[in-house]
Amino acid sequence: MSTPTLQENLPGNESASTVKWVSLTLAAIVLWFVLYSQLIPFSRWLTGLLPIEAGSHLYEAVAFFTYDTPKVIMLLSLIVFLMGIVRSFFSPERTRAILAGKREGVGNVLAACLGIVTPFCSCSAVPLFIGFVSAGVPLGVTFSFLIAAPMVNEVALGLLFGLVGWKIALTYLLFGLGVAIVAGWVIGRLKLEGWLEEWVLNIRSGAADIPDEKLTVIDRIKEGLEAVRDIVGRVWIWIILGIAAGAAIHGYVPADLMARIMGRDEWWTVPAAVVIGIPMYSNAAGIIPVVEALIGKGAALGTVLAFMMSVIALSLPEMIILRKVLTVRLIAVFAGVVGTGILAVGFLFNALF
Amino acid sequence: MKNVKVLGPGCKRCDALVRMVEEEAAAANIPVAVEKVTDYAEIAQYGVASTPGLVIDGNVVHAGGLPKAENIRQWLAA
Numbered sequence: 209m210s211t212p213t214l215q216e217n218l219p220g221n222e223s224a225s226t227v228k229w230v231s232l233t234l235a236a237i238v239l240w241f242v243l244y245s246q247l248i249p250f251s252r253w254l255t256g257l258l259p260i261e262a263g264s265h266l267y268e269a270v271a272f273f274t275y276d277t278p279k280v281i282m283l284l285s286l287i288v289f290l291m292g293i294v295r296s297f298f299s300p301e302r303t304r305a306i307l308a309g310k311r312e313g314v315g316n317v318l319a320a321c322l323g324i325v326t327p328f329c330s331c332s333a334v335p336l337f338i339g340f341v342s343a344g345v346p347l348g349v350t351f352s353f354l355i356a357a358p359m360v361n362e363v364a365l366g367l368l369f370g371l372v373g374w375k376i377a378l379t380y381l382l383f384g385l386g387v388a389i390v391a392g393w394v395i396g397r398l399k400l401e402g403w404l405e406e407w408v409l410n411i412r413s414g415a416a417d418i419p420d421e422k423l424t425v426i427d428r429i430k431e432g433l434e435a436v437r438d439i440v441g442r443v444w445i446w447i448i449l450g451i452a453a454g455a456a457i458h459g460y461v462p463a464d465l466m467a468r469i470m471g472r473d474e475w476w477t478v479p480a481a482v483v484i485g486i487p488m489y490s491n492a493a494g495i496i497p498v499v500e501a502l503i504g505k506g507a508a509l510g511t512v513l514a515f516m517m518s519v520i521a522l523s524l525p526e527m528i529i530l531r532k533v534l535t536v537r538l539i540a541v542f543a544g545v546v547g548t549g550i551l552a553v554g555f556l557f558n559a560l561f
Numbered sequence: 562m563k564n565v566k567v568l569g570p571g572c573k574r575c576d577a578l579v580r581m582v583e584e585e586a587a588a589a590n591i592p593v594a595v596e597k598v599t600d601y602a603e604i605a606q607y608g609v610a611s612t613p614g615l616v617i618d619g620n621v622v623h624a625g626g627l628p629k630a631e632n633i634r635q636w637l638a639a
Contacts, residue, residue, distance in 0.1 A: 299611065299624070299625050300610040300611040300624070300625055301609070301610050301611065301624055301625070303610075304610045327611075327625065327626065328611075329572070331569075331570060331572035331612070332611045332612050332625070334570065334601050335568075335569075335570070335601065335604050335605065335609060335610060335611060335612050335614075336610050336611060338601065338604075338605040339605065339608065339609060339610030339611070340610060342605060342608075343608070343610070407602055408605075411602065411605045411606065415608045415610075416607055416608030416609055416621040416624070417621075418609070418621050418622070418623065418624055419622065421623065421628065421629070421632060427629070532601060533601070
């Protein structure tokens with residue numbers, strides 16, 4: 209979290225309420241940690257109340273569910289809140305100004321990283337695409353941004369961190385960025401500007417000069433809370449469904465079944481995971497609890513990562529939205545390049561670990 | 562009469578911004594003509610990269626997410 213600098217000529221009552229907001233926020237975060245540390249006793253207590261024999265399949269499933277659900281929702285809320293504050297310092301317009309005229313290579317790396325922190329919603333994908341390209345951001349750099357923004361997001365990272373551990377969350381972050389950087393760079397090298405829809409090429413608007421809106425510390429905290437309300441409010445049902453599916457896998461699927469069908473010995477499992485993943489449209493919230501359970505049952509990490517990336521990064525609805533600005537040929541190249549990158553990650557992981 | 566345009570393909574936030582502008586204008590007694598711009602090509606002409614965007618009398622004053630109500634009031638009064 210950033211340390212806010214107070215403006216010197218702030219009226220007295222405003223700085224007083226800033227202090228109030230900041231201290232309430234800090235108190236809430238402390239309370240969060242206290243509650244979080246009590247989750248294991250809480251889930252034991254809750255599961256113990258039910259008339260289920262300890263050690264049975266049902267008991268395992270219920271214990272998994274009552275521990276993971278509050279844990280994941282709490283973790284996600286905290287991460288989304290902090291990310292909401294970070295994002296209040298960025299905007300697509302500012303990101304565009306940073307990326308405009310950047311060389312490929314450096315531009316691709318920068319675009320992928322900015323994709324994580326720039327606020328972006330999929331309904332803005334088309335205006336963002338045109339806004340970037342018409343203001344002089346190279347096509348490949350724009351693609352690096354558009355691949356990273358949905359793939360490496362706070363929901364995916366928060367859930368992976370909470371359910372599977374920080375090592376896999378970090379791995380996902382690095383390889384997600386890697387796929388976005390390399391795929392964007394490759395698309396840039398292919399020089400496919402002519403494959404944009406014609407009307408996009410004719411737009412020569414440049415960038416609007418939008419005056420900065422001054423945000424106070426309180427505004428930023430409010431943006432964090434708004435992000436929690438919006439994102440957690442939208443995905444909690446998927447988390448619960450995902451964890452319920454994960455709980456069923458935990459309790460009932462035999463431990464070696466996944467090792468047999470999604471194990472690393474079978475080379476075709478990675479491409480199969482990507483092909484199955486593309487038409488599946490789920491957000492990170494629904495898919496990651498299932499992924500966690502699959503890993504627990506012996507599925508190979510590379511196969512699971514490839515599946516997760518293709519579900520999140522290559523979605524049919526997004527391609528349909530982008531069809532307004534890209535020709536079918538360009539969408540096919542986009543899906544092909546990103547899919548190849550995901551395949552490479554999957555194979556690499558299965559070979560290394 | 563202020564000429565207000567809300568740029569956006571028609572997501573929830575774009576509609577919310579239209580309502581906010583109308584409410585603020587009514588509260589401040591400023592006559593406005595609010596127009597929704599949903600065509601991507603036309604949105605692009607304004608040079609914004611995120612929606613909803615807000616254009617008042619031809620000037621882009623805001624892009625991306627919902628602005629604060631008090632800012633809308635200031636822009637309308639300016």
